[in-house]
Amino acid sequence: MLKIYFAGAIRGGRDDATLYTQMISHLQKYGEVLTTHVGDPDLLRQEKSMTEQEIYGRDMQWMEDADLLIAEVTTPSLGVGYEIAMARTMGKDIFCLYRKAEGKELSAMIAGNPHLKVFNYGDEEQARQCFEQIFSEFI
8 A cells, every 4th residue: 555644834834734634534535645644733732741752753754665656846944944854855746735835835845846846726626636646646
């Protein structure tokens, strides 16, 4: 079964947590999403019981195990950027979804990287269509 690492902003901002949950639900049709916790609206409180080293170790193990990375990159996040860089270093396929939003500009380091496949979308339905394209054309 395909293993999917889904990345989305956590400490960078949780405004899209509900959207992440919906995206994860769609992704589960294509394989096992290792990072379902990213969509949990209570995640920050739950992770208080873990050390930062434990979180890092857990997430890097999931990254090692994953076949590909799908990152929602609308909300700027140091963690998501790091995960993208690690996935690139590990030779993973990387797909980024960006929703144009006022006051949020996609980083040139993402938009200009020829090793990333960036998809623009506007709502949950368009994100679902992006996933269909990813899993029919690229996987």
